[in-house]
Amino acid sequence: MHIRRDSTCSALMIALCFVLLPWIGSVAADDDRAGDREAMVKEQIITRGVKDPTTLAAMRAVPRHLFVPASLAPRAYQDRPLPIGYGQTISQPAIVAFMTEIINPGPGRKILEIGTGSGYQAAVLAATGAQVYTIEIIPQLAASAAARLKKLGFGDVAVKTADGYYGWPEQAPFDAIIVTAAAEFIPPPLIEQLAEAGLMIIPVGSPYFVQTLMLVQKQNGKVISNNLMPVRFVPFQRAEE
Amino acid sequence: MNGLCNRRHLSLVLVSAALLAFQIALLQILATSQWHHFAYLVISTALLGFGAAGTILSLGRHWMAARQAQLLPLLLCGCAVTLAGSLGLAQGLFGGFDSFLLFVDIVEVLRLAAVALLLMLPFACGALAIGLIFTVETERISSYYFANMFGSGLGSLLGLAGLSLLRPEQLPPCCGLLALTAAAVLLPGTRRGVRCVVLISLAMVAAFLLQHPELALSQYKDLRRALDLPGARIIAHQPAAAGQVHIVEAPVLRSAAGVSLNWSGKIPKTPAVFINGDMIGSLPLTTGSDNPRDAATFALPYALGSPRRVLVLNAGTGADVAQALDRGADEVVAVEPHKPLVELLRTAAPTNFGRVFTDPRVAWQSIAPRTWLARDRQEYDLIILPSIGGFGGNAGLFALHEQPLLTREALQLAWSKLRPQGLLAVTTWVDYPVRNPLRLLATLVETLQDAGIATPKDRIAAVRSWGTLTFCVKRTPFSTAELAKIRTFAERWAFDPALLPDLHPDERQRYNRLQDDSLFELFEAVFEPGRAQLYRNYAFRIWPVSDDQPFFSQFLRWNRLDMLIGLYGQRTVPFLELGMLVAGLAAVVLSLLATLLILLPLAGLPRGEGRRWKTLLYFGGLGVGYMWTELALIHRFVFYLGQPVYAAALVVAVLLIGSAVGSALTGGFTACRPWRWTAVVAVTLLFYALLLGPLLQTTLSLSLPGRVVLAILVLIPAAVVMGMPFPLGLKLLNQVRRAEVPWAWGVNGCLSVVGAAVATIIAVEVGYSLLLLLAAGAYLLPTVIRLRIS
Incomplete structure (x- = not known):
């Protein structure tokens, strides 16, 4: 009986290894930065209040240094955004973690990202088991992100080169939408494609220094916006000196 | 000898120009291709070429003076070739620099330094030639300095043209x-080799003239980002001294700033307009009922009625x-100081977008709005000030921009031009x-109090969306019916009232919730008599600005920098207050x-030969005093003449040419x-500090030629x-x-450059009036030390 159970477990483990091997293998190849990721999670993310285990696991798993230009790879795990070309940036790790935690991704959740950029945010979402659709308007960025995601084992992420304004109506509705390339307005089609009780998250601030996050919620047909503070808040007013 | 003397004078005029x-x-090239702060940084550093020339000349004066006849044309050739080619070389050799990575990567700092050094070369070569002439012809310094200053004055006009x-x-x-x-x-009189160098230089300058490089825009500039969009193209371009204008069209460019989340209509595709690479807005589409701007807080004044005269x-x-x-x-007066912009939009905007520039109901005025407010005698139903900030902020880019429309004095003027309702x-x-x-509300409240309104709260309404907040200030208190209209407007578009005389706290965050209540608590504090305490204690400068310090977007308090660094980190905090x-x-x-x-x-x-400190203070004081005077006077006359770029050019040209005359007189x-x-x-400047303001104020009604x-x-x-x-x-x-x-x-060159850099900080911290007084103080310094024959 014990033998049978053991052998069943072993078979399951072997099967699981086969399933996960390509992804684990691709990440493990560059896992000399695992220590950096652990430090990033502990020092930049947990200290800022992100606690969701799924999010933290995803941040630990995705090799951020492979999503930035090679010249900036040594700085990939520092607490700052970095440029990726075409005036775009890869958000600082804490912001990525915040946005991920807020939309509560996981298996069975369908998420749309507007502004693929390097593909890092999409990879983090995919690492939680969510079904990720991402749109990038700059063809060169879209192509490189798609190739990178595939190479790193995130081939399930659907990447499209298109105008994010229209969203992805064929796949709508979405449980959550991340608009990393927001302009001065929120495109109405995106709000339409948000499922009832769905969440839309938008970083607000210059690409070099995100100050707040805006969470848009669709509840009973009403659209409500919430401003969230991503960095630890300290009062800006001092007592009388 | 006279012939050589005349030729040297002419040469000095030409190289100075x-x-x-x-x-x-x-300045315009770098402001277009990079964030404009770095343009000032690079140019200031490059201008230290004048100081470097003084250093080289001091160290090698005997050697250079002995070879002056051959050396002068060679230096001027070096100046010519580097003037013509340094920009292309800076772009080609170093690929410019990455403004964002400057705070991250030391390599980018080195690139920035390399660009500045490369651009220093023409200034150093030209200044060496000028300094060499000054050194060997000190007996005739009056006329040579005249040539130098006159040439510079001429150059400022040529540059603008x-x-x-x-x-x-x-x-x-x-x-x-x-x-x-x-x-x-x-x-004439030089060796053959020198003439060959001049010929080779001519060939090189001609090559640069025919094959000048395209301007490489930083990836962070709005224009570059727009051109990176699929199908984007420039449909019109206009060079202009006030900033070159580009109109860009792309199938994916849309505009609907701050539109409500309830808006379900289309967002129109519109061309975008850029000045020196920075986006200033999009072209409004032909009239129609389906305008998303009506679903933004910008439409608040129209919720109260239909103003006839705007x-x-x-x-x-x-x-x-x-x-x-x-x-x-029925009638709109549109004030826009950038005349080439309006002309280009009038002639080159696509048919669907150009109507506001040709509509007979619109009177376009090409004058600084602040000057218009001071000169205009009409009254209006609605006065619209330009919107402040942008989606996502602007990383402190405009901290050092003068915003004369957002001062207490400007708002008082605007208030006085409103009709009774x-x-x-x-x-x-x-x-x-x-x-x-916060600063805007503080300015509005203090403006009303200055106008004798005891309860400003009755006359200020504000509505907030997910991103924008629009204030409406009314001459008379808002009626109950008007307050109901504001609430209906807000409800329809999922906005929240932020300020109403009868506002209930529950109404403030129904659709757009903030992270805390601090905005409302701070708003309340602004209405309190003890608001000065809020000004003192807040982490940023939020008190109203005046005409003397019109830096509305400058919020940084140096003594709170440590707190911001602790909060955001030293590498990212620069983007909060970059300027x-x-x-x-x-x-x-x-x-x-x-x-x-x-x-x-x-x-x-x-x-x-002691007493060098006296030489240092004398010539340093002159350098600093000249720059501070120039900047303080430019500030005064920009407001007076109403054409910022041309006013600045006029002041610079008159000061330089006038100084040339002064030099000749000596x-x-x-x-x-x-x-x-x-x-x-010093005494003259003291008189200016006291009398210039009242004189300009009383003569503001003169015609433009009269004011010029x-x-x-x-x-x-x-x-x-x-x-x-x-x-x-x-x-x-x-x-x-003599050796000194x-x-x-x-010393004079170095401290002129440092003085210009420090002047901005002084103007922000203490204002332009004090800057002019400090300039008088800098001139008084040599008097105090009494440099005289020992």
Whole structure:
């Protein structure tokens, strides 16, 4: 009986290894930065209040240094955004973690990202088991992100080169939408494609220094916006000196 | 000898003109291709070429003086070739620099330094030629300094003319040609080799003229990002001294700033307009009922009624003008100081988008809005101020921009032009930590109190969306019916009232929730009599600004920098207050470099000739005083003349040419006590500090030609006396400590550059009036130390 159970477990483990091997293998190849990721999670993310285990696991798993230009790879795990070309940036790790935690991704959740950029945010979402659709308007960025995601084992992420304004109506509705390339307005089609009780998250601030996050919620047909503070808040007013 | 003397004068005029025109062109080139702060940083550093020339001249004066005849054309050739080619080389060799990575990567700092050093070359070569002439011809310094100043004045006008006619990147080779002419003038009597060098230089300058490089835009500039979009193309371009204009069209460019989340209509595709690479707005579409701007907080004043007569200040691309027309205005006065912009939009905007520029109901006025407010005698139902900030903030980019429309004095003027039921409307993007809305409200409240309104709360309403907040200020208290209309408007578009006389706390965050209640608590505190305590204790400057310190977007308090660094991290905090921090950085870097350049030649100067500190203070004081005076006067006359770029050009040209005349007048003076003339300058500037304001205020109603003539007449006395102390000081030095002449000239150059960099910080911290007084103090310094024959 014990033998049978053991052998069943072993078979399951072997099967699981086969399933996960390509992804684990691709990440493990560059896992000399695992220590950096652990430090990033502990020092930049947990200290800022992100606690969701799924999010933290995803941040630990995705090799951020492979999503930035090679010249900036040594700085990939520092607490700052970095440029990726075409005036775009890869958000600082804490912001990525915040946005991920807020939309509560996981298996069975369908998420749309507007502004693929390097593909890092999409990879983090995919690492939680969510079904990720991402749109990038700059063809060169879209192509490189798609190739990178595939190479790193995130081939399930659907990447499209298109105008994010229209969203992805064929796949709508979405449980959550991340608009990393927001302009001065929120495109109405995106709000339409948000499922009832769905969440839309938008970083607000210059690409070099995100100050707040805006969470848009669709509840009973009403659209409500919430401003969230991503960095630890300290009062800006001092007592009388 | 007379022939050579005349040729040297002509050469000096030409090279001085070339250097100043290049400086003006470079400013626009770098402001277009990079964030404009770095343009100032790079150019200031490059201008230290003048100081570097003084250092080199001090160390090698004997060697250079002995070879002056051959050396002068060679230096001018070097100046010509580097003027023509340094920009292309900077782009080609170093690929420019990455503004964002400057705070991350030391390599980018080195690139920035390399670009600045490369751009320093033409200034250093040209300044060496000028300094060499000054050194060997110190007896005739009055006339040579005249040529130098006159040439610079001419160059400022040539630079502006060039920017109006050509693309800025085409100007450096033209400046090179001018400098080469300066070299050619000195050719008679030189060796064959020197002539060959001039010919080779001519070939190189011609090559740069024919093959000038395209301007490489930083990836962070709005224009570059728009052009990176699929199918984007430039549909119109206009060079202009006030900033070159581009109109860009792309199938994916849309505009609907701050539109409600409830808006379900289409967002129109519209061309975008850029000045010096920064987006200033989109073109408004042809009139129609389906306008998303009506579903933004910008539409708040129209929720209260249909104003017949509307004044739009800083009208830009005409979005507010179009909305006023669509909402039934009979007459719109659109004030936009950038005339080439309006002309281009009138002629080159696609048919669907150009209506506001040709509609007979709209009167376009090309004048600074602040000057318009002061001169205009009409009254309006609605006055719309330009919106403040932008989605996502602007990383402190505009901290050092003067915003004369957002001062207490400007708002008082606007308030006085409202009809009895008139409204003043202004929209700001909501930032966090709260800065723009708070300072705006504080300014509005204090404006009303200045106007004798005891309860400003009755007359200020504000509505907030997910991103914008629009204030409406009314001449009379809001009626119950009007408050109901505001609530209906807010409800329809999922906005929240932020300020109403009868606002209940529950109404403030129904649709757009903030992270905390601090915005409302701070708003309440602004209405309290003890608001000064809030001003003192808040982490940012949020008190109203005045005409003397019109830096509305400058929020940084140096003593709270440590707190911001602790909160955001030292690498990212610069993007909160980029403008002021780069200005501070520039002042520190330039001061260090200037100190080095000033100290270095001391080793080569003969010992036993003490009192060098007097030379340092005398010529340093002149350099600093001149720049501070220039900047303080530009500030005054920009407001007076109403054309910022041309007013600045006029002040610079009159000061330089007037100083040239002053220098020429000193030809017959003995140089025993030049400090008396610095005292005269100081006293003159004191008079200006006291009388200029009232004089300009009382003559503001004159026509533009009348104001220009008066401005020239007013500036000339100061300009003439300011041109005297420098040649007199050099004359004296030539008599008593001849070896120090090039060093003194270098000290003057170094401290002029440092003075210009520090002036911005002084203006922000204490205002332009005090800057002019400090300039008088800088001139008084030599008088105090009484430099005279020992």
